[in-house]
Amino acid sequence: MQTTVLSFENLHNHGELFANLFRARKQSFIVEKRWDLPEALDMEYDQYDTPASRWIAIHDEVGQVYAGIRLTPTTARCGIYSYMIRDAQRGLLSSLSADLLYEEAPVDPYCWECTRVFVLHSTPQMIRRRVHAYMVEAMVKSARELGATQLIAITPANWPRWYGRCGLTAKGIGPVMYIDDGDYQCVQIELASKLH
Structure with missing residues (x-):
């Protein structure tokens, strides 16, 4: 099993992996979750x-x-868009409530948003725990290398149980909301303690 961090600068070095990631996202979000x-x-x-x-x-x-x-x-800009959570709060996304955060969405070079998190249903059960471990390790390492001390994400509402097992420190920063296929909540994940 491997972990690769892709960017527009390096995707040419990884063959079909970038396209395969977007195909897997379709499988996960459109086919499996019916979003x-x-x-x-x-x-x-x-x-x-x-x-x-x-x-x-x-x-x-x-x-x-x-x-x-x-x-x-969270400092990203592209036309009228910034990042998903902030744009939802600003009323730009009809699929998400504008009331998803208790406070104003951050615009901070040390805070990054984590979205489109998935594990394909076809991932063999015997490697799922290892896949989750690789995801957490890669997410924390990549975010820190990008200069982040915090991540924000929309995550399933049962996050306290799962995040603790993964060694992540997080807190809810918005109400629990039903979105598409279940209950979700915005969380803030602290990375400052993960510097080593």
Whole structure:
């Protein structure tokens, strides 16, 4: 199993992996979860897949993707868009409530947003724990290398149970909301203690 952090600068070094990640996102979010999201060429994408973002792929040696994560700086700008949580709060996304945060969404070079987190249902059960461990390790390491001391994310509402097991320190920063297929909540993940 391998972890690769993709960017617009390095995607040419990784063959089909970038496209495979977007195909896996389609499988996870459009096929499995039945979310109404944009797609083209058998890939899921949105307005936040810009050169400002980074994508983490957990995959095998031939590029079969098991899981993925997108990281976007909270300082990102592309036309009228910034990042998903902030744009939802600003009323730009009809699929998410504008009341998803208790306070104003941050715009901070040390805070990055974590979205499009998934593990494919087809990922073999015997490697799922290892996949989750690789995801957390890669997310924390990549975010720290990008200068982040915090991440914000929309995550399933049962996050306190799961995050603790993964060694993450997090707190809820918005109310629990029903979105598409379940209860979700915005959280802030602290990375300052993960410097080593």
